[in-house]
Amino acid sequence: AVMSAEIGGLNSMEPLVVGAALGLPVVDADGMGRAFPELQMFGPFIHGMDPCPAALADDKGRRAAILKTDSHKHLENHFRGVCVDMGCSAGLVFAPLTAQQIRSSCVLYSLSRAWRLGHAVLHAYRNGTSPIHAILGQEGGKLLVTGKVCDVQRSTTAGFARGVLKVEGSGEFLGQTLKVDFQNENLVARFLSDNKVVACVPDLITVVDADTGTPITTEELRYGLRVAVLVLPAPPLLCTPEALQVVGPQAFGYSEEEVVFTPVGEYSFNHPVPPKP
Numbered sequence: 001a002v003m004s005a006e007i008g009g010l011n012s013m014e015p016l017v018v019g020a021a022l023g024l025p026v027v028d029a030d031g032m033g034r035a036f037p038e039l040q041m042f043g044p045f046i047h048g049m050d051p052c053p054a055a056l057a058d059d060k061g062r063r064a065a066i067l068k069t070d071s072h073k074h075l076e077n078h079f080r081g082v083c084v085d086m087g088c089s090a091g092l093v094f095a096p097l098t099a100q101q102i103r104s105s106c107v108l109y110s111l112s113r114a115w116r117l118g119h120a121v122l123h124a125y126r127n128g129t130s131p132i133h134a135i136l137g138q139e140g141g142k143l144l145v146t147g148k149v150c151d152v153q154r155s156t157t158a159g160f161a162r163g164v165l166k167v168e169g170s171g172e173f174l175g176q177t178l179k180v181d182f183q184n185e186n187l188v189a190r191f192l193s194d195n196k197v198v199a200c201v202p203d204l205i206t207v208v209d210a211d212t213g214t215p216i217t218t219e220e221l222r223y224g225l226r227v228a229v230l231v232l233p234a235p236p237l238l239c240t241p242e243a244l245q246v247v248g249p250q251a252f253g254y255s256e257e258e259v260v261f262t263p264v265g266e267y268s269f270n271h272p273v274p275p276k277p
Helices: 014-022 072-085 099-105 110-127 131-139 241-247
Strands: 002-004 026-030 054-057 063-066 091-093 142-157 160-169 177-183 185-191 197-200 204-209 226-232
Touching: 002 014, 014 026, 026 110, 054 072, 063 072, 110 131, 131 142, 131 204, 131 226, 142 177, 142 197, 185 204
Parallel strands: 002 026
Antiparallel strands: 054 063, 054 091, 142 160, 142 226, 160 177, 177 185, 185 197, 204 226
């Protein structure tokens, strides 16, 4: 069987493509419950799983493999450099996981969660209701701001899209500007008026189209877009002291005086989507 390392972006779909091509079942789970930018942030690695052997390959037939590594961060650093040389696009596979490792260190039923979230948005379209409210209702999240993108600063360094997004509030948020730091994924959100942090990793800060609820990746952000910025609760797996050392704000270089993780709400556990009769 195959499983997604992260239920975010293209990586959420890759196991479905591979499973269909090879006739393999796809596990309804992933290793993050969201997307993170670095390999050591994969749930089983946080819990000490050996990642090796691991292999990387691109569409031109170039390949790299690691049979032993000193740390999960070393694996990330080495493969990141190789991936940059491959044009910043490559496929990656880790050592196999046991069923017990998946149950104890992965986020279960995340494909079903994604299906239900999409279903809620489509239901809002049909009923003429707000897809933003549908997302928040499905996930137990919080709306941070609705408004217009007034500034995006972005650069690609060492294989990461890093930068800052600023959203000028409208409606009930008129007069407020939200700033979001990102490294491939959104890391920390704060209002410029008081510089108070209102959300941070591992909670999921997501930017969506204000009208359709369609997600907007950091690479697609541009001046003038009308957006809503939401924050959704992280799975408990990511909120333990052990996990926060790897996926919390301090793992991205923020000091404890500057940013302290406070959960936005209670995570809603998923249940598998039943098969059609």
